[in-house]
Structures are given as structure tokens and as C-alpha cells.
Amino acid sequence: MCGIAGFIGEGNQAILHAMTSALVLRGPDDEGYWDKPDLGVYLGHRRLSIIDVDSGQQPMQNTAGDIVVVFNGEIYNHQELRTELIGLGYVFTTDHSDTEVLLHGYRAWGEDLPNHLNGMWSFAMWDDRKKRLFASRDRFGKKPFYYCVVNRTLIFASELTALLQHPDTPREVSPLSLKKYYAYGFIPSPHSIYRQVFKLRPGHNLTFCQNEIKVFPYWRYKAEPFTVIPENPVENWAEELLSLLKNAVKRRMISDVPLGVFLSGGVDSSAVTAIASQLDNTRSRLQTFSIGFDELSFDESAQAERVAHLFGTHHHCEVVSLETILDRCEEIVGKLDEPMGDSSLLPTFMLSELTRKHVTVALGGDGADELFAGYDPFKALMPSAYYSSFIPKPVHRCIEFLANRLPTFHHYMSLDFKLKRTLRGLGYQKCLWNPVWLGPLSPAELGDLFDEPCNVEEVYSDAIESWENCEATGLVDKTIDYYINLYLPDNILLKVDRASMMNSLEVRSPFLDIDLVNFARKIPAEYKFRNGTTKFILKKALEPLLPADVLNRKKKGFAVPIGPLFKNQKLNFKTSNDFERQMLSRHQEGKQDNRAYLWNSWVLKNNGFEIKAR
Secondary structure, three states: OEEEEEEEOOOOHHHHHHHHHOOOOOOEOEEEEEEEHHHOEEEEEEEOOOOOOOOOOOOEEOOOOOEEEEEEEEEOOHHHHHHHHHHOOOOOOOOOOHHHHHHHHHHHHHHHHHHHOOEEEEEEEEEOOOOEEEEEEOOOOOOOOEEEEEOOEEEEEOOHHHHOOOOOOOOOEOHHHHHHHHHHOOOOOOOOOEOOOEEOOOOEEEEEEOOEEEEEEOOOOOOOOOOOOOOOHHHHHHHHHHHHHHHHHHHHOOOOOOEEEEOOOOHHHHHHHHHHHHHOOOOOOOEEEEEEEOOHHHOOHHHHHHHHHHOOOEEEEEEEOHHHHHHHHHHHHOOOOOOOOOOOHHHHHHHHHHHHOOOOEEEOOOOHHHHOOOOOHHHHHHHHHHHHHHOOHHHHHHHHHHHOOOOOOOOOOOHHHHHHHHHHHOOOOHHHHHHHHHOOOOHHHHHHHHOOOOOHHHHOHHHHHHHHHOOOOOHHHHHHHHHHHHHHHHHHHHHHHHHHHOOOOEEEOHHHOHHHHHHHOOOOHHHOOEOOEOOHHHHHHOOOOOOHHHHOOOOOOOOOOOHHHHHOOOOOOOOOOHHHHHHHHHHHOOOOOOHHHHHHHHHHHHOOOOOOOO
16 A cells, blocks of 8 residues: 655656655655656655565566556455466566566556456556556545646646645636535545546546547446346355455455454444454454444444454454544544545544554455445335325425424434435435435535536536446446445545545455455345345345344444534534525524535635635
């Protein structure tokens, strides 16, 4: 796990060093530089040593010296690929570096290299024969890659903080990105907070040659259900799924440094813990980590303790108060390079901070909810479809008006919160349900904030594209597509990457193993969400590992009680327009639950940005 930076075109070594130095938290163990000034090629790297600590330094060149790479991530099938490449005649000089596999793999397979990889990555590779840069980002965007092209110069980096060290990087805030930020609670790829700066989309490659940039996809998640259903599908698929998950965890336990597991006590992290505890062959017990809250409706620490005891792990737990969260808000949010509105960044940071005191690598459960329909909105799909079919719009508006007059509570996923959010989404077409359910503001509210009608096709183009590109017709599959192609990479994985890298911790996600994903996307939706049960087939697969009370626990996200911080005026929020004043006032009076909007605005302001509106 590392940080990468560089540029092709105008610049010098001092700029490269400044860009790379800005990534020190991503790679505190080592730094390296490579340049070719006559061609304007500059590559920099910061290293967090995980695999082949002694001989995996970067930038790394192949033996011929005509390819050089900077790489952030882990390739979990690098040992198998190394064996295959040796069979093809390639000679390796490192002991077991996955970086060298990229160099020889590129020479063997060219732009098809990413399709051979099982892992997480962003890398940039200079091909001196073709005088071309080739870059790639993993299928789910676990590792970030920002870039821009200005004055015929390509500039790239793992973070905006590094990109901005180059004097030519554009700094004009994108009005469209601000609207998307308030629509989704995050800024979806390829957009960034700056108008001419982009994120390389997950599952995409990039080439830059003779001042021409090309960006093109190599992979996208899509549902392709089995056409032939076996005689006992639940038993057969559950058995195969468990086998694939075990292999995925095993791959991600390969490390030359200490490793542990994030454990919330929920289904996903408990499954990873169970498998990892069986596979752990070190003399000491597997270490697990969790964060608890003194606000009981948000707390899962007791469940995590129980699972840790069940599998005999050495468990570390830290319970935090609302005051602790308040004290650290500005510190944590101030370390972001781009605003993101998921308040679970705070506990994820604290969890990473606790974990890094003991290990360098942690396994997590990210991806399972997206792959197997694990979120609460899946339960709302069918009732919402019936409601939309039979309730006229005027009647809906009356129902929503009455629901919004219900008292507001700030407990985790309170009934009034779920009801009001559901009705808010049902005021719009189906392709907008998910972003409107999850986002800080509705299209109507966006119009009020920016003092102009919301251009739905433009602001929600990402969600609309996801809906239309999903070849499956069912609501569950289309919602899974939204979660995997937007919500997972640009919210969940971005949050985990930032929170962990602020603490120089690598986090790995077994559920995003490509072999497991390729199997999961073939399982029909009715086996993922069945009769109101989320993650049905996954829970069946885990029955041999986990007790029934863990499998059947009500889902609880990694949320924090942000609402009371604004209601009780404990979090300093300086309003700058009429819309903000009204939203804050209604929240404090208990008339509306505006925590999502207020938090997103607070984050935006604390990252130095502002809405220029009425």
C-alpha cells in the first residue's frame, strides 16, 4: 500500500519531490523517484512496506530498463502470475514482489494486464519503447487515481493534495460537482471537486502518448444470472460461495507484516474473522478490532466482543463518547483531500488509528452488502413499487406532507427517518430512488440551495446511467448495480481508503475478490433478497461458520450520532445563506432531520469550500 505521483510534460524534480512528499502518510517507510527529463517523464513513490519488504522498492524497472512502474495496492494472485510468467521465459530479480509481476505482465499481455489481476491497485507505467504512459485502476476503485491534462502535461497522483503541488493543476471548483456532492453525499467518478481534475473510473485504463490522452474501460460489474439452475441451487451455490470466500480470505492473509481484522459483530466481518481465525498459523492469536459508542442505539461493541470470544481472537475495543467525536471532528475532516459526506469516516478513522497501533494490515467486510443486497433500501423496493403503481402523485404529496410533521428522533435508523426518506424518494422516477433515499438533498431542495431549478438529467446522470446500463430488469438487480458501481467505489471504499491511509494502515476486502464477485453476479437476485431476508444466499453459505443469532442480527451500519451535535449546537456551524439557516433552524427545533445535509455542508466548509448561492 503506497502513494504514487508524477507527470509527463512540464515540470522538474523539485515539483516531483513536493508531490511525492505530500503522500507521506500513505507510504511512511520509503520514497523513490525516477525521471527522464529529456522526455519530461517524472515518477514518484511513497511506500508502506507490506510484501517483499527488502527488495520491493519503487519506482521499479524491468531487467531491460525500458519499463518503469509506480504502483499502489496489492496483487493477491501475484504468486500464480509469477509462475506463469517464468514459464513464458521472464526472469525475476526480486524474491516475491508483486510490483515486478506488473512489469513482466505488461510486457507479456500489454493493455490486457488488468484482466489478469486479482487485487486492488492504481499504477502508472512508462513504456520507453512506445514513449507512452499506461495507467490503470482496479475494478472497484479501492485505490485512488486523480489526474488532469493541462498545457499538454499529464499530472497524476493518489490524492488531490499531491496533485495540487504541481503549479499547473487547475484549482477552479466545479459547480456541477458541488451539486452532485449534495445529491449523493459524495462526488462520483470521473468528477472531482475541481472542474478540470478527474478521477480515473474504477475498471478503467488510461494512456498518454504524444500529448493525447485516452481513457477506456476494461471491466464493469453487471448481473449475468445462471441460465441453468441446479437441482438444489441454495445448497450448491452456498457451498461454492463459502469455498470462494475462504480462498479470498486466504489470499489476503499473505503479508510480511502483522495482520488483523476489523470486527463489528455483523455478518460480514464475523465471517471474515471466523475464516481468518481458522487460517491463522502464527504463534499468537488473531487480532481483531472494533469501535463502540456510549450511545446505545449506535453501539455494536458487545456483539463484536461475543464473536471475538467465539473464535478466540485477541480483541481490542475502544468505546468513544459523543464528546470524543466532537473533539476530533475538525482534525479528521481537515485531513481529507476532497469533501465526502459519509459521517462514518469518523469512527472508521478511529478504528484505523486503534488498529495501526498493533498491526499494519487489516481485513474488512466491505462489498458484501452491495453484492448480496444487504442494505435496508432493498426491503423498501417492493412496497415502493406497489405504492408508486397505485398512489396518485397528488395523494403522495399529501401523505409526504403529513409524514414530515411526525416528531423527529435521532436514534439509529429511527422509524420516522426511514419513513420520511422512503416517501421523499417516491416523489421521483425509479432511477432516482436510491440517490434520493441516500443523498443529503432531494432535487427540489437542490434547486432551493443553488437558487435555480435542478437539472435532474445532469446532476443525477451517474445514477441514470447505472440504471440504464443494467441489462437486468428487476429492481433488486438495478439497485445492486447502483450500489456496486457508484455507492461502493465513491463512498464506502473512498472513506475506508482515506481513513486507513491517514493512519498508514492497509485494508483488504475479501468480498471483492474477483473470483467471488464473478460467481456472485451470476446468482439470480431472488436468491440474494428473498422474502424480506437480505443476503439470503450468503447467510446460507455461512451457516456452517456462524451461529444463528449472528446470522439473523438486525443490520446496523457504522454510523455516528451526528444529529444531536447540530441539534444541541455543539458542532460549530456558520450559516452563509438563507437555505442553510432554514435547514439548521428546522433541525434544531425538531421539525426536520437535516443531519445529512448539515454534516455535508460542515465538511465542505471545513475543507475550504463554499456554496456561492443566495
